[in-house]
Amino acid sequence: MSDYVEAxxxxxxxxxxxxxxxxAALKSQCVAAHEELQQMQHLLSDATRNLLDCFxxxxxxxxxxxxxRNSPEQSSSEQTAARVEVNLLAASQHLQFSDLVGQLLATTxxxxxxxxxxxxxxxxxxxxxxxxxxxxxxxxxxxxxxKRAFLEALKVLESRGPSRVRxxxxxxxxxxxx
Amino acid sequence: xxxxxxxxxxxxxxxEMLSFVLKSAGYKVIEAEDGMDGLxxxxxxxxxxxxxxxxxxxxxxxxLVKALRALxxxxxxxxxxxxxxGSDEMKGEGRTAGATGWLVKPFDPNKLIEVVNKVAG
Numbered sequence: 052m053s054d055y056v057e058a059x060x061x062x063x064x065x066x067x068x069x070x071x072x073x074x075a076a077l078k079s080q081c082v083a084a085h086e087e088l089q090q091m092q093h094l095l096s097d098a099t100r101n102l103l104d105c106f107x108x109x110x111x112x113x114x115x116x117x118x119x120r121n122s123p124e125q126s127s128s129e130q131t132a133a134r135v136e137v138n139l140l141a142a143s144q145h146l147q148f149s150d151l152v153g154q155l156l157a158t159t160x161x162x163x164x165x166x167x168x169x170x171x172x173x174x175x176x177x178x179x180x181x182x183x184x185x186x187x188x189x190x191x192x193x194x195x196x197x198k199r200a201f202l203e204a205l206k207v208l209e210s211r212g213p214s215r216v217r218x219x220x221x222x223x224x225x226x227x228x229x
Numbered sequence: 230x231x232x233x234x235x236x237x238x239x240x241x242x243x244x245e246m247l248s249f250v251l252k253s254a255g256y257k258v259i260e261a262e263d264g265m266d267g268l269x270x271x272x273x274x275x276x277x278x279x280x281x282x283x284x285x286x287x288x289x290x291x292x293l294v295k296a297l298r299a300l301x302x303x304x305x306x307x308x309x310x311x312x313x314x315g316s317d318e319m320k321g322e323g324r325t326a327g328a329t330g331w332l333v334k335p336f337d338p339n340k341l342i343e344v345v346n347k348v349a350g
Binding site: 136139143151226228 | 313
């Protein structure tokens with residue numbers, strides 16, 4: 052973590068460095084949030100497509116089952132029931148999108164909350180800077196206070212790492228025994 | 230007699246799907262909503278297999294594995310981690326903690342049943 056901006060420095064000191072650091076953090080977090088939203092879109096599209104396939108296959112199997120029930124061949128209805136079960140099991144894989152998307156949403160929500168906090172503190176900092184420039188003798192440490200609060204918010208934003216969810220499709224994950 | 234599985238996940242939907250798949254393969258399933266809940270349920274009765282998520286409130290999966298392995302009755306019980314995370318670093322942590330295996334979400338139901346039959350059979 053960079054410590055080139057000290058909260059005790061003067062109102063106009065280091066502002067350009069602070070703006071540069073903030074800009075980099077904002078860009079990085081906005082890009083991450085954008086990528087997470089795209090990832091969610093891919094997961095949702097893939098899961099929806101696969102679930103619809105399962106739904107249509109199960110509907111066909113149920114129609115076959117109705118026909119098989121009225122036929123004398125017992126094995127035919129058993130085969131149809133087995134196919135329905137296969138489709139339901141397949142659906143259970145694709146329904147897991149809710150867990151993946153839920154985790155991604157939680158990560159993005161945290162990222163947006165951190166962005167909002169920086170935005171709010173930046174407004175306060177700018178107001179304090181403006182006031183300090185106009186009436187330096189009446190500042191009473193207000194600028195330093197706002198700057199500290201802003202730096203805290205910036206640290207929170209900079210600490211937001213990538214999402215743990217890397218999946219971009221509903222393709223099954225690896226299984227490994229130790 | 231059916232083998233008893235403890236499914237630990239903070240996502241109710243994941244617990245429901247895991248139960249559906251395991252029950253279809255003949256297993257009995259008890260659900261827990263986080264590591265702490267899972268540990269309490271594991272202390273209340275003996276399970277033949279435990280499947281746990283990693284990232285959960287109150288207690289994560291790897292901490293749960295360590296806590297279970299510290300109990301004499303769970304020294305050799307198979308414990309699988311079923312999680313979105315698939316990094317080698319995390320898998321290594323799971324292995325060191327005493328997990329039997331690592332499965333990455335989304336799970337393939339047939340593959341899951343195959344693995345469960347193998348470790349709990």
